[in-house]
Amino acid sequence: MQKGEMYVGWSTKEDVRKRGGSGGLVTSMLAAALEKKMVDAVVVLKKINEFEAVPVITSDVNEVLNSAGSLHSVPSNFAKLIANKNLKVALPAKGCDVRGIIEQSKRNAINLDNTFVVGLNCGGSMHPVVTREMLEVMYKIKPEDVHGEEIEKGKLIFETKDGKEHAITIDELEEKGYGRRESCRYCTIKIPNNADIACGNWGVTGDLVGKATFVEINSEKGARLLQNAIDAGYVQVQKPDEKGVAIRAKIKGTMEGLGKKWKDKVFVPMDNGRLEYFRKELEHCIDCGACKAVCPTCSCGDISKCTEFHYRGDAYKMSMYHLVRFLHLADSCIGCGQCSDVCPVDIPLTRLYRRFANTVQEQLKYEPGMDQRKPPYFEAKLEV
Amino acid sequence: MNDSISDGISAEAAAAPKTDGWEPKIVAFCCNWCSYGGADSAGMGRFQQPASARIIRVMCSGRIDPLHVFNAFLEGADAVLVTGCHIGDCHYVNGNDKTKIKYKYLENVAHELGIEKERLQLNWISASEGEKFANFIRDVTEQIKKLGPSPLKPAGVV
Amino acid sequence: MANVYSTICPGCNFGCGLYVRENGKLEVDFRKSSPANAGKLCRFGMNLPRLYAPVKSMVDGKETTLQEAAKEAAKRLSGSKGSVAFLSFGNITCEEHLAFQKLAESSLYSGVDFEALPKDTYQTLSVGIPYDEIEAAKHIVLFIDPYEQYPLIVRRLLSAKKKGAKITSVWWKDMPLADENIRPADVSKLQLTKDSLVITDFHPLSDVEQIKNVLLLAKNAGARITFLKPFANSTGVYILSKDAKQKSLATLVEDINKGAIKTLFCLESDPVDLIPAETLGKLTNLIVQTGSASAITAKAHVVIAHEPLYKKRGTLINSEGRAQALGGAGTSGLEALGVIAGTKFEFDSLHESVRKALGIAAVDEFTIPKYDRPPYGAIQAAPKPIDTKTALVSIYNPFLWFGLADDNDFVELNLNTARALKLIKGATLKIKSNGSAIEKRFKVAPVQENVLLAGRKFGIEKGMLTPVEISR
Numbered sequence A: 001m002q003k004g005e006m007y008v009g010w011s012t013k014e015d016v017r018k019r020g021g022s023g024g025l026v027t028s029m030l031a032a033a034l035e036k037k038m039v040d041a042v043v044v045l046k047k048i049n050e051f052e053a054v055p056v057i058t059s060d061v062n063e064v065l066n067s068a069g070s071l072h073s074v075p076s077n078f079a080k081l082i083a084n085k086n087l088k089v090a091l092p093a094k095g096c097d098v099r100g101i102i103e104q105s106k107r108n109a110i111n112l113d114n115t116f117v118v119g120l121n122c123g124g125s126m127h128p129v130v131t132r133e134m135l136e137v138m139y140k141i142k143p144e145d146v147h148g149e150e151i152e153k154g155k156l157i158f159e160t161k162d163g164k165e166h167a168i169t170i171d172e173l174e175e176k177g178y179g180r181r182e183s184c185r186y187c188t189i190k191i192p193n194n195a196d197i198a199c200g201n202w203g204v205t206g207d208l209v210g211k212a213t214f215v216e217i218n219s220e221k222g223a224r225l226l227q228n229a230i231d232a233g234y235v236q237v238q239k240p241d242e243k244g245v246a247i248r249a250k251i252k253g254t255m256e257g258l259g260k261k262w263k264d265k266v267f268v269p270m271d272n273g274r275l276e277y278f279r280k281e282l283e284h285c286i287d288c289g290a291c292k293a294v295c296p297t298c299s300c301g302d303i304s305k306c307t308e309f310h311y312r313g314d315a316y317k318m319s320m321y322h323l324v325r326f327l328h329l330a331d332s333c334i335g336c337g338q339c340s341d342v343c344p345v346d347i348p349l350t351r352l353y354r355r356f357a358n359t360v361q362e363q364l365k366y367e368p369g370m371d372q373r374k375p376p377y378f379e380a381k382l383e384v
Numbered sequence B: 001m002n003d004s005i006s007d008g009i010s011a012e013a014a015a016a017p018k019t020d021g022w023e024p025k026i027v028a029f030c031c032n033w034c035s036y037g038g039a040d041s042a043g044m045g046r047f048q049q050p051a052s053a054r055i056i057r058v059m060c061s062g063r064i065d066p067l068h069v070f071n072a073f074l075e076g077a078d079a080v081l082v083t084g085c086h087i088g089d090c091h092y093v094n095g096n097d098k099t100k101i102k103y104k105y106l107e108n109v110a111h112e113l114g115i116e117k118e119r120l121q122l123n124w125i126s127a128s129e130g131e132k133f134a135n136f137i138r139d140v141t142e143q144i145k146k147l148g149p150s151p152l153k154p155a156g157v158v
Numbered sequence C: 001m002a003n004v005y006s007t008i009c010p011g012c013n014f015g016c017g018l019y020v021r022e023n024g025k026l027e028v029d030f031r032k033s034s035p036a037n038a039g040k041l042c043r044f045g046m047n048l049p050r051l052y053a054p055v056k057s058m059v060d061g062k063e064t065t066l067q068e069a070a071k072e073a074a075k076r077l078s079g080s081k082g083s084v085a086f087l088s089f090g091n092i093t094c095e096e097h098l099a100f101q102k103l104a105e106s107s108l109y110s111g112v113d114f115e116a117l118p119k120d121t122y123q124t125l126s127v128g129i130p131y132d133e134i135e136a137a138k139h140i141v142l143f144i145d146p147y148e149q150y151p152l153i154v155r156r157l158l159s160a161k162k163k164g165a166k167i168t169s170v171w172w173k174d175m176p177l178a179d180e181n182i183r184p185a186d187v188s189k190l191q192l193t194k195d196s197l198v199i200t201d202f203h204p205l206s207d208v209e210q211i212k213n214v215l216l217l218a219k220n221a222g223a224r225i226t227f228l229k230p231f232a233n234s235t236g237v238y239i240l241s242k243d244a245k246q247k248s249l250a251t252l253v254e255d256i257n258k259g260a261i262k263t264l265f266c267l268e269s270d271p272v273d274l275i276p277a278e279t280l281g282k283l284t285n286l287i288v289q290t291g292s293a294s295a296i297t298a299k300a301h302v303v304i305a306h307e308p309l310y311k312k313r314g315t316l317i318n319s320e321g322r323a324q325a326l327g328g329a330g331t332s333g334l335e336a337l338g339v340i341a342g343t344k345f346e347f348d349s350l351h352e353s354v355r356k357a358l359g360i361a362a363v364d365e366f367t368i369p370k371y372d373r374p375p376y377g378a379i380q381a382a383p384k385p386i387d388t389k390t391a392l393v394s395i396y397n398p399f400l401w402f403g404l405a406d407d408n409d410f411v412e413l414n415l416n417t418a419r420a421l422k423l424i425k426g427a428t429l430k431i432k433s434n435g436s437a438i439e440k441r442f443k444v445a446p447v448q449e450n451v452l453l454a455g456r457k458f459g460i461e462k463g464m465l466t467p468v469e470i471s472r
């Protein structure tokens, strides 16, 4: 088994396969890594209901097996969770989680040698509170009655406990302000080839649809992870068919194209009034510090430039905290949307940060979180 | 640094800011070995120079953190100049290479933020280039006079 | 590996959900599915680990067990029967409160001054309006500083504004989100209609005449009114005690001063900043039951240390009336109260009483129980004109209520005031009151002239409004 190879696989445990997002391979691979002591711990989401799951770091194989299933309304943030903990760990990770983990490793807060990153293809995640409201307003169903959900052919489909399916196109939902978080709409990392292994349902064909996971091995660690799961008898794999590989590549292309369209839609160039725009958006900031605390690319502790040079008694037109962060995130922001998610006064922070990041990252041809290249800001000479 | 930018909210601020005859406040960061020398020779020579510049001496332009620049703007500077030795002449080998990198970010962010490009400028000036320094300050002053006071100037600061 | 608790922030009665993770140190994590706050937290919520300072059971400075401390407390309480006060602001679960109420009988001090307010306003004061309804209002009138005092209301107000609401703020400072700013002294200029929704707050330091006046204004216009509150379970405590006689903080101070109260039992309540030191000094016994260390635990003769709130089991009710379950399992608070009362308080039966009182079959954070919202009758209000010749106004925020330091060691004042005093930027302002003088940094803000606003206490305050003299 080696880098570049692709497989279609599933869990050998019937119930895990059933509960899994698409075959339970990810869950089984994580459990096998723990069982065979490749790692000391695994990060999983402990499901409370369709809209809530608590991220936990566990060493309990059963807890891992219980975590099968994809939760699209849980915009989790795993990089910060495992940072500075010196863990030998395996974890599932959406594209943005993978990028966060890589950025933390550049800042010496995560050791990638000890971190097995199981990437999940990601078409986007939704904010749980927005999802609940969407169910009531758009779907006219009670959130409590939801049994499961899936995305198919551009439609977001909710299955209710009575077995009925309710479908609305994502376009229509997003037109009304529901659907995926804004950052997910223009996120361009749909298949996480920056993780050790990339898993998803795209490319699974025929009878296996919904019952198997398509995997692509991206690193030697990824190969070990999958081989270990096979050897342990946790998963079975077979070669994917040509058609599946092609379909997967095609969907990826389409999704990336859609992402670009969204990007152009959100980031309309502004000729005038930018300063006033930023000032207005930041006007309600209450200095809670959540946007810094949550940011998966930031590895500063309590004491950091953005906070130490910011004094609440300053009557500045714009806060030093935000100016420093705009600058520091210009090369590092991965557009994960976490800051917008947690801002208590609903400042669309990701949109603000991306304004700076888009230009800087394009100009410097630097994409944070994709590989081991250090931010150009850290370098002694600028080579573009 | 505060003192060089604003003179406090006392009598001076009580009068409404006048636009005609208004002198912008320009903060110029100069490195000890080159551009500060340039500023010095500009002063010693007979080059006419407006009174708008507030010079802050640092050992090397590489020491100028973007944070200092933001701070100058927030405290009321109408323009901020980052200056140092010509590339290759830095007293600390490659301090100004680092300045270049930081400046690239800073410039991008400041521009995206909506700070007019005239308000933030970079220039390499050697110790002997007194005239260049004086001209630079004069040009910037003229540009800023056209633009008017910085929108980031806090209430009560002129 | 690490323990994770799904819990509620006790910083105020907004009811913000979060996770607390025990990971060597305490960490706050966002619980995005939480209905009141969508996982978002204010400055205080982000600082929660600081609040949860570990505390140990003590008797006269000697460490002991919870059981022993509770027994000792019981002894001292029965020894001073008739001169005991039981104080609880509302930082406890509903279940604990029911137990506490049994223990306190006729000597329950919740700190707020219900006695001075008409009985028929009780329900309006106790249970507020759901945040969704606030978001849907056409005209919102604020008698609070939302940013400082109840920060999570800000996004609801902004959402209302997006939907077309007009926002009027009655405050000493202009609010960025307000369409109209009225100074408190000009409150007569306020125009209310039946489409207006008034947001104000109610707590132990509230000026009763002002409360009556706001109630009256709302009543006359047919406007709705909601009271925000500063303690985790203020609403729950008030609902459950609606038939009990509760006494105010002012009465407590008076009772201690005249010697009628010799023993004070504080349940999850730190009155150190609210009761003058010399008054507290008059007590023979200060008994504190709490889950976290603070100024009062250092002064107490007996400390009964139960688990911190995030580890507790129980129900909290937020200012919308939403009942939410804490995610812990601990009931040692009840256990200690049982030892003191000489009985055993069973969580399950207390919980059933709570459900009964709310008329619900189960606690469901997504469904707000139905509450009676009876109209209240005529009110006589005689608000003293707010004398603002020059005043220092203390803006009570979560940090202040909990005695936690924040990065706000300055006062806010108007630019004209700064000019008149010829203040120098970066220098300090001299503030004098009743012989004491302090020097503070200042921040220029759109504040009413001659008013100083402060989000922390400097030690010269005489209540929420302190007349002061200021100079350069």
Ligand SMILES: Cc1cc2nc3c(=O)[nH]c(=O)nc-3n(C[C@H](O)[C@H](O)[C@H](O)COP(=O)(O)OP(=O)(O)OC[C@H]3O[C@@H](n4cnc5c(N)ncnc54)[C@H](O)[C@@H]3O)c2cc1C
Pocket (backbone or CB within 6 Å): A019, A020, A021, A022, A023, A024, A025, A026, A027, A028, A030, A043, A044, A045, A067, A068, A069, A070, A071, A072, A073, A074, A075, A076, A092, A093, A094, A120, A121, A122, A123, A124, A125, A151, A199, A200, A201, A202, A213, A214
């Ligand atoms: C938000 C989201 C969007 C996705 N979108 C696509 C898509 O568009 N196309 C596609 O091909 N595949 C997508 N996937 C991946 C797909 O749903 C399956 O997870 C994948 O096929 C693996 O299936 P499995 O049965 O092997 O996983 P399982 O065995 O079910 O394991 C799933 C693992 O993912 C973890 N997990 C669940 N929810 C989250 C979350 N919100 N954040 C982080 N980790 C989580 C669980 O803890 C578990 O470890 C998405 C996954 C998520 C979480």
Ligand code: SF4
Pocket (backbone or CB within 6 Å): A075, A094, A095, A096, A097, A122, A123, A124, A125, A183, A184, A185, A187, A188, A189, A335, A336, A337
């Ligand atoms: S930002 Fe991208 S990777 Fe992250 S949840 Fe959204 S779509 Fe998925």
Ligand code: SF4
Pocket (backbone or CB within 6 Å): A291, A294, A295, A296, A297, A329, A332, A333, A334, A335, A336, A337, A338, A339, A340, A349, A350, A353
């Ligand atoms: S700034 Fe916001 S969007 Fe960018 S990486 Fe940080 S949390 Fe994510």
Ligand code: SF4
Pocket (backbone or CB within 6 Å): A284, A285, A286, A287, A288, A289, A290, A291, A292, A342, A343, A344, A345, A346, A347, A349
């Ligand atoms: S999360 Fe929002 S309120 Fe908090 S510091 Fe960031 S911008 Fe300000």
Ligand code: SF4
Pocket (backbone or CB within 6 Å): C009, C010, C011, C012, C013, C014, C015, C016, C037, C040, C041, C042, C043, C044, C045, C046, C150, C151, C152, C153, C398
């Ligand atoms: S203090 Fe109040 S507003 Fe702030 S997080 Fe806690 S409950 Fe929410």
Ligand code: FES
Pocket (backbone or CB within 6 Å): B031, B032, B033, B034, B035, B059, B060, B061, B062, B083, B084, B085, B089, B090, B091, B092, B094, B095, B096
């Ligand atoms: S010493 Fe002048 S730029 Fe380094």
